[in-house]
Amino acid sequence: MHQPSPCFVRSIAVIAMVLSPLVAAAAASPSREALITLPASSLPLLAGSRATIDREPALRKSLAGESIHMVRIDEAALPGLAEAIHHDLQRCAGFVRHDSPDDARAWLARSERATPAAPLARPIDAQAVVRPLLGALTETRLLADIRAFSELRPTRLYTSPHGRAASDWLASHWRELAGGRNDITIETVPLTGFPQRQESVVLSIKGSEKPDEVIVIGSHLDSISSTADAPGADDDASGVASATSIIRAMVANGYRPQRTVRFIAHAAEEGGLIGSQQIARRYRSDGIEVVGMLQLDMTAYKGAPNDINLMTDYTDAAQNDFVEALVRSYLPGVSVGRDKCGYACSDHASWSNAGYPASMPFEATLRTANPNIHTPRDTVASFGGTAAHAIKFARLGMAFAAELAND
Ligand code: BES
Numbered sequence: 001m002h003q004p005s006p007c008f009v010r011s012i013a014v015i016a017m018v019l020s021p022l023v024a025a026a027a028a029s030p031s032r033e034a035l036i037t038l039p040a041s042s043l044p045l046l047a048g049s050r051a052t053i054d055r056e057p058a059l060r061k062s063l064a065g066e067s068i069h070m071v072r073i074d075e076a077a078l079p080g081l082a083e084a085i086h087h088d089l090q091r092c093a094g095f096v097r098h099d100s101p102d103d104a105r106a107w108l109a110r111s112e113r114a115t116p117a118a119p120l121a122r123p124i125d126a127q128a129v130v131r132p133l134l135g136a137l138t139e140t141r142l143l144a145d146i147r148a149f150s151e152l153r154p155t156r157l158y159t160s161p162h163g164r165a166a167s168d169w170l171a172s173h174w175r176e177l178a179g180g181r182n183d184i185t186i187e188t189v190p191l192t193g194f195p196q197r198q199e200s201v202v203l204s205i206k207g208s209e210k211p212d213e214v215i216v217i218g219s220h221l222d223s224i225s226s227t228a229d230a231p232g233a234d235d236d237a238s239g240v241a242s243a244t245s246i247i248r249a250m251v252a253n254g255y256r257p258q259r260t261v262r263f264i265a266h267a268a269e270e271g272g273l274i275g276s277q278q279i280a281r282r283y284r285s286d287g288i289e290v291v292g293m294l295q296l297d298m299t300a301y302k303g304a305p306n307d308i309n310l311m312t313d314y315t316d317a318a319q320n321d322f323v324e325a326l327v328r329s330y331l332p333g334v335s336v337g338r339d340k341c342g343y344a345c346s347d348h349a350s351w352s353n354a355g356y357p358a359s360m361p362f363e364a365t366l367r368t369a370n371p372n373i374h375t376p377r378d379t380v381a382s383f384g385g386t387a388a389h390a391i392k393f394a395r396l397g398m399a400f401a402a403e404l405a406n407d
């Protein structure tokens, strides 16, 4: 028998059992109301909670053809809802959290608009810069980084003090790696509306020629689980560690990009893309020019025949072609396929909806993804104790950053 999937179908009764103790706890202590958008197929999971569903017709459509609803729910019931959703094999669809009904409407309107094909001329012409950087990446270091981050126990949950400790740990780890270079800055970005909780961690290597043009390598530093134990080794210590490996190799080689290269380990992705929405929207309103964004979320488990699967929704088609061309140029023997999440499955969606070209190279297809995520079993051992798959994504992230940063 294979391991139960985190998204296996459970009866509504079981889901209601999971949800109701949390809802009951929420009823006992006054707590805040959260506004989320949720696909119609997930609405039965709200049974037994005191959530209100807004059936406004304008919101009843989505990219995948399914209706999406705005739901008001007690904030304290969200972890239970997340768990219930993740037990739904049919969709494994997440919810997105919003600040206001207007934000929710704007998010949905942007999601439905096809990304305008902006055929950017992106030649692959920085081999002399990229190849030595690729040579500085090692699978051993990458594995050690995945292990170290996933061993921050018991959890990196964004509402927990441990979630905040994970931000602090990563910020100091990245600060050490930067080794006092004055063109490298480390910043933490607190979640607005979540005082004293988790912060996104941002490391920037300032561009020597075009510092205002930014390449973003994303990942998410939070984890979530059906129990209090959330190692999140694949989801998403693997992505955070890939970013860490790229930083280490860039520093080791004394690399100075011409455009700014920025690594963002987003907070509260599992809470409904909270950290990434706040950051991407602020970039848009501040007029920051993001040349390209690549999200690394789940890279260590090889679940499908193709090594790297580019998600086609909430991403930029032209940039996806560029990413595929990078694989062909720099990763011999690595195969690329396409798949879609069918919903806003990770932080790339926040960047895409803010109008930036984003891509999401994934470890498998949606159907063949690591079945252990969001459980205490998402450990290094469960994907074979190796970074053999993850290293492909670290190499791809390196090629993406260094090619785009080269003027
Ligand atoms: N890493 C997952 C996304 C994922 C899981 C993509 C499996 C493809 C296959 C991510 O951390 C996650 O759990 N996302 C949530 C949605 C989010 C908005 C709360 C999900 O997939 O339900």
Ligand code: ZN
Pocket: 235, 270, 373, 374
């Ligand atoms: Zn997840």
